[in-house]
Amino acid sequence: MSAEPHPTLPPVRLHSDAELARDALVAPLFARAVRLARWAGPRTRVDVGGELVAEQLPQAARALGLDAGDEDSTARASQAWRVAVDTGLVDVTEPEEDGAGAGAADADADTAGTGAHGTAAPGEDLALVTGGAPGDVLDLWLAALDTVLADAAVPDLDGLVDALDAGGEIDFDRLDWNPGREADFLDGVLANLYLLTVAEGGAADAPVPLPVLAASMVVPEDMGEPTDAVLAQVSDAMMRLDDQFRQLEPIGLVEFRPVDEELMAEAADEELAGPGGREASDGPVEPDDEDVSRYGMVRLTPLGLYGVRARMLEAGVDAPAVGDLADKGxxxxxxxxxxxxxxxxxxxxxxxxxxxxxxxxxxxxxxxxxxxxxxxxxxxxxxxxxxxxxxxxxxxxxxxxxxxxxxxxxxxxxxxxxxxxxxxxxDAGMVFWLTVDTIAAQLAADGETPELPQLMETLTAHHAGFFERAWRVEHPSTAHVLEAMGRLHPDRKAAKEARKAAFKARSRRP
Structure with a gap:
């Protein structure tokens, strides 16, 4: 829990568990994982790690209604299978490692036995999809989200291949990739997106421009005009987020409009232009106000708000939701x-x-x-x-x-x-006490708003000698309120009287 006495985040308004569970069930990636869990059977063969063997990926793609001959389709099937295994929708029995490679080129999976491969079957948790409570479905979805977030924090396959050392292990220094750092970066991005969504006057239901989100992770809060180096980091972060949000959208976490491919092509052309062009790391040019959507737009879905909040609560962040206090005093x-x-x-x-x-x-x-x-x-x-x-x-x-x-x-x-x-x-004492209390409450709630001077004028207009009486009010905020009135009261004479009264109020308090 937060060390602060009050939550630092505004409360979020969540949909009901039933509505969120329905959203989870129709999220494309989760729905595909459920379909593959129902498809799994005695002839389903897995390798070490529970992955489907290569020969079965086209069959899995067909079970999902995808083109079995398309590389993207088999990649989707592989990801859905991994989600099904990680969430417990599928139970796998992995092969013994000594014989893991034997029989990999056997006859077609429709006729071949399991051989040295492991087996798979629908897991017990699959029954929760249709027979469980909404909370059970959401727990399964959260487990699926963990898998997808872990995948999204991994660099592209080409980078991994390039970073393999002679022993087939990943050289993280050569890859310039720290798994913990990448996971923390993505969690930070989602936390910022969450805050922009729930903050009063924030994004709410409106999508957030990708440059704004990237800048929130890169540009120091106390920096005025960003330097060229910082802008280059923002562009790099944008491109990382563009790839990551493409991966997060199918699980239902976000609605995402990717960076316009034409902008990517323009950036590549400028790189090829040589020394006169921009560096490759600069990414797309800076957005203008007229067409910021071309640089990517993202918003958390209602299910995404639920998911990010659940992860924040698990990490010990005080992230309240409307309705949390219904059973409190x-x-x-x-x-x-x-x-x-x-x-x-x-x-x-x-x-x-x-x-x-x-x-x-x-x-x-x-x-x-x-x-x-x-x-x-x-x-x-x-x-x-x-x-x-x-x-x-x-x-x-x-x-x-x-x-x-x-x-x-x-x-x-x-x-x-x-x-x-x-x-x-x-009586007069109650009137003056209520006036001080009302202004103190407004200052605490909203600060020195443009409307506050008018409220002060209204509250003091009908009381001759108001400030001569006000400094004597036995209220803990009397001096604070009078000082504020000395700054904000629209009548200069009244403001001066308020400052004198504030000094007297300060002087009389021990």
Whole structure:
């Protein structure tokens, strides 16, 4: 878990497990793995490692409805088989290594015996595809995702062949490839894509341009104008991501528009142009605003959001989801949603209220909103947000706090907005306390927004000598609020008075 007291990531809105399981079952690669698991039988032969022998790959391709004579089709069949084995959809019995090579050139697999080859059969987990709960299907899909991510972190086959030493082992130094580093890079890319998707004002359902994602991994946060060397690294990262996202799309993790092949050709032409052209590592030219989609676009699918979050949780990252707090107390709810974006906070509150006895839930929320700690104003703001849709059945619980020093102002606002009768007038102390609390909550929620000066002006306009009274308010945020008003209040005279009041408030506190 994160060492921070509150999550550093905004909550994600996930589809239901049933919807996600349906998405998993129709993901092309997972669906092919299921079909091959059903196809596996007594005559299915595997080699060391559980891979299908070469002679059976065309048959596997035909079982998938693919062209058995096409190299890409047999590669897809091989990948689907590997996923089926790794997820437990297929059980394999590998051959003894001493005899692994014997009989490899036997007669056609339709008539040959198993010989020295291993065997395969549908695994027990295959039954979960149709007979298991949605969570069982998602667990299988997550296992498949692990396999695909591991494959995506491996360089292309040509690079591997070139890096083989005399003993047939991969020379990683020669390949300039570190498996752990590559896996961490891909996890980092997916984490950044996740954050861009869930962040308020972020990508949401819109695809992310590949250059933006590549730059997020390469360009230092404190760098102004990127250097040519950094731009070259961004282009290299783009091309790596282009290849990796092509591999990740069939498992249903992302929707991906690859880099335009014409741009790739242009880059190759410039390389052939000699010293006057750009270096090969530069990749495609820098994108312009008019046609950024040509440089690749990617978005996480709903299933992808689920998958990346699951991996982040496994790694110990605090990645909340809307609905996580439905069974928690009101104190936990208000503390957590205080740091959520407003729309996510509202969604979480609605989940929490659903199925609860409303009068009891309102009383619990009001009790949890109390407190003179730093987070108190924001808890009360979220409590007010939670009470906004409540109907007449909430009124007794709200009236019960009319005399409460911290909640009485909130209760009067709620009752007045509903046209309730017999609302006792607040005393001056409660009015000033509520003003400080309201501004403190807005500062904590959104910072110094353009709308805040108008709120300050509205709250102070009807009170002559406001600042002479305000600095005396017994609220932990009084000085902080007055300092903000001194910076932001649109009336210069009022702003000056606010600064003087802030100084007095600071002076009176021990």
């Amino acid at each position: 009101a104190d936990v709810l208000l503390d957590a949603v205080s740091y959520y974006p407003e729309d996510s906070a509202q969604a979480e509150i609605e989940h929490w209220l659903a199925g609860r006895d409303l009068p009891g839930a309102v009383a619990e929320l009001l009790a949890a909103a109390r407190g003179d700690d730093e987070g108190g104003p924001l808890r009360r703001l979220r409590c007010q947000q939670a009470l906004a849709p409540a109907g007449p059945e909430a009124e007794p619980a709200v009236r019960a706090v009319l005399d409460d020093a911290e909640l009485g102002g909130l209760a009067r606002v709620w009752l007045a907005e509903r046209g309730a009768a017999d609302i006792p007038a607040p």
